[in-house]
Amino acid sequence: MTKHTAVIMSFYAHDAPGVVRINLKWQGEHQISDFKLDSFGEVLDFETETEHTGWVTIKPRGNVDIGHEIPLL
DSSP, X not given: OOTTEEEEEEEEEOSSTTOEEXXXXXXXXXXXXXXXXXXXXXXXXXXEEETTEEEXXXXXXXXXXXXXXXXXX
């Protein structure tokens, strides 16, 4: 993990069919909206939870894997 990426820490099926919630962690002074969240699919919702963590719910286009890095916009 660098100051320019967020890392997938965990993910699981959300309430709606075909929707996944992804939990992210990052370094540096960022908000979750600073990252390219749509790199995995259609973004439905997101929230910054703490100074270095947040979550996003998506309809994924492909595989979502723990440890995958998401770059800044």
